[in-house]
Structures are given as structure tokens and as C-alpha cells.
Amino acid sequence: xxxxxxxxxxxxxxxxxxxxxxxxxxxxxxxxxxxxxxxxxxxxxxxxxxxxxxxxxxxxxxxxxxxxxxxxxxxxxxxxxxxxxxxxxxxxxxxxxxxxxxxxxxxxxxxxxxxxxxxxxxxxxxxxxxxxxxxxxxxxxxxxxxxxxxxxxxxxxxxxxxxxxxxxxxxxxxxxxxxxxxxxxxxxxxxxxxxxxxxxxxxxxxxxxxxxxxxxxxxxxxxxxxxxxxxxxxxxxxxxxxxxxxxxxxxxxxxxxxxxxxxxxxxxxxxxxxxxxxxxxxxxxxxxxxxxxxxxxxxxxxxxxxxxxxxxxxxxxxxxxxxxxxxxxxxxxxxxxxxxxxxxxxxxxxxxxxxxxxxxxxxxxxxx
Numbered sequence: 631x632x633x634x635x636x637x638x639x640x641x642x643x644x645x646x647x648x649x650x651x652x653x654x655x656x657x658x659x660x661x662x663x664x665x666x667x668x669x670x671x672x673x674x675x676x677x678x679x680x681x682x683x684x685x686x687x688x689x690x691x692x693x694x695x696x697x698x699x700x701x702x703x704x705x706x707x708x709x710x711x712x713x714x715x716x717x718x719x720x721x722x723x724x725x726x727x728x729x730x731x732x733x734x735x736x737x738x739x740x741x742x743x744x745x746x747x748x749x750x751x752x753x754x755x756x757x758x759x760x761x762x763x764x765x766x767x768x769x770x771x772x773x774x775x776x777x778x779x780x781x782x783x784x785x786x787x788x789x790x791x792x793x794x795x796x797x798x799x800x801x802x803x804x805x806x807x808x809x810x811x812x813x814x815x816x817x818x819x820x821x822x823x824x825x826x827x828x829x830x831x832x833x834x835x836x837x838x839x840x841x842x843x844x845x846x847x848x849x850x851x852x853x854x855x856x857x858x859x860x861x862x863x864x865x866x867x868x869x870x871x872x873x874x875x876x877x878x879x880x881x882x883x884x885x886x887x888x889x890x891x892x893x894x895x896x897x898x899x900x901x902x903x904x905x906x907x908x909x910x911x912x913x914x915x916x917x918x919x920x921x922x923x924x925x926x927x928x929x930x931x932x933x934x935x936x937x938x939x940x941x942x943x944x945x946x947x948x949x950x951x952x953x954x955x956x957x958x959x960x961x962x963x964x965x966x967x968x969x970x971x972x973x974x975x976x977x978x979x980x981x982x983x984x985x986x987x988x989x990x991x992x993x994x995x996x997x998x
Contacts, residue, residue, distance in 0.1 A: 640710075641709050641710065644709060644710040645703055645704075645706075645708075645709060648703055648708075648733050649700065649703055649704070651732055651733060652696060652699060652700055652703075652729065652732065652733075655686075655696075655729075655732060656696060659685065659686060661806055661810075662680060662681050662682050662683075662684050662685065662806070663680075663681045663684060664678050664679070664680055664681070664807065664810040664811070664948075665678065665679045665680075665681050665951070666678055666679075667679055667915075667916075667928075668915065669935065669986075670989070673935070673939045673989050674938075674939070674942070674943075674944035674945075675935050675938045675939055675943075675944060675945055675946070675947065676814065676815060676816060676945075676946045676947070677931060677932075677935055677946070677947050677948075677949070678811070678814075678819075678946065678947070678948045678949075679924075679928075679948075679949060679950070679951040680803070680806070680807055680810075680948060680949070680950045680951065681951045682803075682950055682951060682952055682953065683920070683921075683951055683952070683953050683954040685725075686728065687721070687724050687725040687728045687756065688721070688724070688953055688954060688957075689721040689724070689725065689879075689921075689952060689953035690721070690803075690831065690879075690950060690952045690953065691720075691721040691722040691724070691725045691879070691953075692725045692728075693795075693802075693803060694722060694725070694787060694791055694794070694795070694828065694830055694831075695722060695725035695726045695728065695729050696725075696729060697791075697794040697795045697830075698726065698785050698787060698790055698791070698794045699726070699729045699730075699733070699785075700794070701790060701793070701794035702714075702783055702785055707783045708733075708735070708783050711735070712735060712781075712782055712783050713735065713736045713737075713738060713777070713780045713781070713782030713783070714726065714730050714735055714736070714737045714738070714782060714783055714785055715737075715738045715739075715740060715761075715773050715776050715777045715780070715782050715783065715784045715785065716737070716738075716739055716740065716773070716784070716785050716786075716787060717739075717740050717741075717769045717770055717772075717773040717784075717786070717787075717788070718739055718740075718741065718787065719739065719741030719742060719745040719749050719760075720749065720878050720879055721878075721879055721952075721953055721957075722787050722828075722879075723739035723741070723749075723753050723758065724752045724753055724756055724758075726739075726758070726785065727739070727753050727754075727756035727757055727758030728756045728757075730757065730758065731756055731757035731758075736759070736782075737756075737757065737758040737759070738758065738759050738760070738761050738776065738780075738782075739753050739758055739759070739760050739761065740761045740763060740769050740772050740773045740776060741760055741761070741762060741763065741769070742762070742763060742764075742766045742769070743762040743763060743764050744766075745760070745762070746960070746961075748957065748960065749957075752957070761776060766874070773786070787828050787830075787888075788828050788829075788882075788886040788887060788888055789886070789887045789888060790888070791827075791828035791829060791830025791831075791833070791886075791888035792828075792829055792830050792833035792834070792887075792888035792889075792890055793888075794830070795830060795834050797833065797834045797837035797838050797841070798837075798838070798841055802834050802838065803831060803834060803835065804834055804835045804838035804839070805838065807819075807822065807835075807948055808838075808842070808844075811946065811948070814946060815946070816944065816945045816946035817946075818844055818845060818846055818946075819846045819945070819946045819947060819948045820846065820847065820934075820938060820943070820945035820946060820947060821846065821847050821848070821849055821931075821934050821945075821947045821948075822835055822839075822846055822847075822848055822849070822947075822948045822949070823849045823850075823851060823898075823927055823930045823931040823934065823947065823948070823949040823950075824848070824849075824850060824851070824927065824949065824950055825850065825851050825852070825853075825877075825879070825880030825923050825926055825927055825950075825952070826850050826851075826852055826856070826858040826880055826881075826882065826889060827879055827880045827882075827923075828886055828888045828889075829858075829886050829887075829888035829889030829890060830888050831950075832848065832850050832889070832890070832893065832894060833888060833889070833890040833893060835848055835893075836848045836890065836893025836894060837890075837893055839893075840893070847895040847896065848893060848894055848895050848896075849894075849895065849896045849897070849898060849930055849934060850862075850894050850896070850897045850898070851880075851897070851898045851899075851900050851926045851927055851929065851930035852880070852881065852897055852898070852899050852900065852926075853875050853876070853877035853880060853881040853899075853900055853901075853902055853905060853926050854875065854876070854877075854881070854899075854900075854901055854902045855871055855873040855874060855875050855876075855881060855883070856871070856875045856877075856880070856881030856882055856883070857869045857870060857871045857882060857883060857884060857885055858881075858882060858885065858889060858897070859897045859898075859899045861885045861891075862891045862894065862897050863897065865891075867885045867889075867891075868885075869884075869885060870883055870884045871883040871884075875902075876902050876922075876971065877902060877905050877922045877923055877925075877926055878921070878922060878923065878958075879921070879922075879923045879952060879953075880923045880926060898929075898930040898933065900926045900929045900930060901978070902971075902973060903973045903974060903975055903977075903978050904925075904926075904929045904978040904981075904993075905922050905923075905925035905926040905929060906922060906925055906962050906968065906973060906975055907925070907975040907976075907978035907979045907981075907982060908924075908925035908926075908928050908929045908932075908978070908982060909921070909922060909924065909925035909955060909962060909963075910963075910975060910979065911979060911982045911983070911986070912924070912925065912928060913955070915986070918954070918955070919954060919955025919956060919958075919963065920951055920952075920953070920954060920955050921952055921953040921954060921955055921957065921958055921962070922958060922962050923952045923953070924949075924950065924951050924952050924953070925962075927949040927950055927951075927952070928949060929978075930949070931947050931949040932982070932985055932991070933991050933993075934947055935947055935989075936985060936989060936990060936991035937991070939989045940989075940990070940991075978993075981993045
């Protein structure tokens with residue numbers, strides 16, 4: 631029997647060069663800022679926003695895309711010329727298209743045929759192409775079939791997100807947050823608040839907290855029509871939903887493989903109107919637009935700040951500014967779009983105004 635070499639010197643050289651290109655890109659990029667959100671000092675609670683919109687591709691998903699490419703390269707799944715396929719019509723596809731272009735690889739985003747022209751343009755601007763599917767439920771199967779047909783790799787963010795990132799450190803988002811908090815009045819946050827999305831960010835932060843023996847607790851917010859909250863509450867990972875989330879990037883109709891519910895201390899369901907009311911209020915406070923998932927994060931973070939304030943318990947809370955609001959000018963910031971979707975922001979704007987003026991959280995119990 632003769633030996634069989636699966637990896638030629640040329641292939642190995644290309645992979646080494648590809649990893650170096652990605653690492654060089656990361657080295658050129660400064661860490662994202664940790665911004666204090668203005669709250670009255672006498673509340674005794676500080677709120678911080680980890681501003682992920684400053685990544686080269688403008689969102690939190692830039693970190694995930696980098697990790698997914700390194701994971702696939704080091705597993706031998708991507709080599710020179712490999713077409714890369716992803717099931718995504720949003721920020722993940724934009725970021726993955728960016729890294730594929732860095733490596734000279736073709737990138738195809740599989741997405742519903744109803745995807746907006748703005749999203750398609752963002753992906754194509756980074757050198758990617760789009761493959762449209764009439765039935766949204768077919769996206770995963772179509773991605774697998776396309777990868778097989780082209781001899782490509784389905785990078786599969788929803789399966790690989792929790793394993794592609796080194797949760798023990800290595801400049802992941804959790805390590806970055808705690809390093810940047812080191813000189814603050816309350817350097818170990820009482821709470822970190824994030825959305826579920828793929829599940830990768832919450833898994834990374836939850837594991838890191840335990841690994842570093844920290845007392846910080848992790849809260850995950852979940853928008854309407856997403857199954858993460860009811861599945862976590864009822865310990866039913868098989869739960870699904872036939873309705874899609876209107877808050878891009880965090881709500882899912884199924885519990886994704888990367889979602890690790892055991893590392894989460896609390897989940898908070900958030901109505902879509904509350905998420906979108908929050909981004910309108912935040913625009914007035916910060917003088918800038920943020921995306922809908924940031925509104926979901928802040929609605930949950932504000933609720934926790936109010937609870938700490940009511941208890942007279944000083945501390946800090948950290949959440950994420952996932953992306954900028956420029957991508958949502960024709961949806962979340964468009965009053966006509968809100969009206970078409972039957973979203974009334976006024977009651978939630980009143981809750982937010984009252985909270986920012988008094989520190990009190992007066993919203994009635996939320997329905998899941």
C-alpha cells in the first residue's frame with residue numbers, strides 16, 4: 631500500500647498565505663470602542679455600548695466572518711479556488727464576502743427572493759454574488775446543494791458560530807470588553823446584554839465569564855416571532871416558528887445549533903415596536919442612527935439598569951451596538967414602513983422617555 635498525500639506543498643502554501651492575509655487584516659484594524667451611554671450620575675449605574683459598527687464591514691458580524699474563515703481554512707475545508715457559500719441575506723453575508731474577496735475566492739449568498747435591493751447591493755459591493763430562493767425554508771438545503779454542485783464549502787454560520795471563536799480569549803469580543811472595562815468605576819459588569827442571532831456571541835461571552843471565574847451575568851434579548859426565548863424558557867430546543875423576525879440579525883424561526891442556552895442567566899423577550907422605538911430615542915440621545923438589533927439590546931439593558939437602580943445597587947451594564955442605522959433608512963426609520971407593518975412606537979417611546987428622566991421602568995409585563 632502506498633502513502634497518499636492529501637495536501638500538496640502548493641495547497642499548504644496557499645492556506646498559510648490565506649491565514650496570514652486574514653491576520654494582517656485584523657492587525658490593521660483597531661479594536662472597537664466602548665462608549666459610555668449618558669445616564670444621570672446619581673443613579674450609580676453605568677451603561678456602556680461596545681460599538682461594533684466601526685469594523686471594516688460595519689457590523690458585529692465582521693468578527694464572526696473572520697472566525698468562520700479561519701476555522702474553515704485550518705480545518706482544510708477551504709483551499710485555493712474554493713467557492714464559499716452562506717445562507718444569509720444580511721450583515722454576515724456582507725462580512726463574509728469581504729473576506730472571500732481578500733482571499734480571491736468566489737462567494738455566494740443564498741437568500742430569499744424577497745431580499746431588498748439595498749442588501750443585495752451591500753453584498754455585491756464586497757465582491758459577492760446572490761443566489762435567490764423562492765421558499766425561505768429551502769435556504770439551508772439549497773446552500774448544501776449549491777456547495778456540492780460547485781465543489782464549494784457551505785460555511786454555515788448557524789452551526790459553526792459557537793465553535794469557530796476561541797471563547798477562552800485570543801482577542802474575542804468578551805476579552806475585549808473586560809480589558810476595556812479595566813479602569814472603569816465598576817470594571818466587572820453586573821450584566822452583559824446581547825441578542826441571540828446565531829448564538830455564537832452569547833456562547834462566547836457566557837463561556838468566557840465562567841472560564842475567567844467572573845460574577846458577571848449574561849442576559850439575552852429576543853425579538854418577536856423568534857423561538858430562542860420560548861425554547862429556552864420551556865427547555866424545548868425542537869421548537870420552531872413559521873413566522874420570521876422583523877429585527878434583522880438576531881431573531882430566528884428555529885433554535886440554531888450554535889445556541890448554548892446553559893450559559894445564559896436570563897432571557898428577555900422584546901416586542902418589535904419596543905426595539906424600534908428604542909432606536910428612535912437613541913438617535914436623539916447619541917445623535918446617530920443605530921440598527922434594530924441595537925434597539926433590542928438597549929431595551930433589555932435599560933430594563934436591567936432600572937432594576938439595579940431600584941435596588942440601590944451600583945454597578946455597570948454592557949451591551950452591543952451591532953451596526954449603524956444607515957442600512958435601515960427605508961425600513962426601521964421609515965414611518966410608512968412602520969405603518970405598513972402595524973407598528974405603533976408611541977407607547978414604548980413614553981416608557982423610554984420616563985425611564986431616561988426618572989430611572990423607573992413602568993412598562994407592563996411583556997408577552998412572549
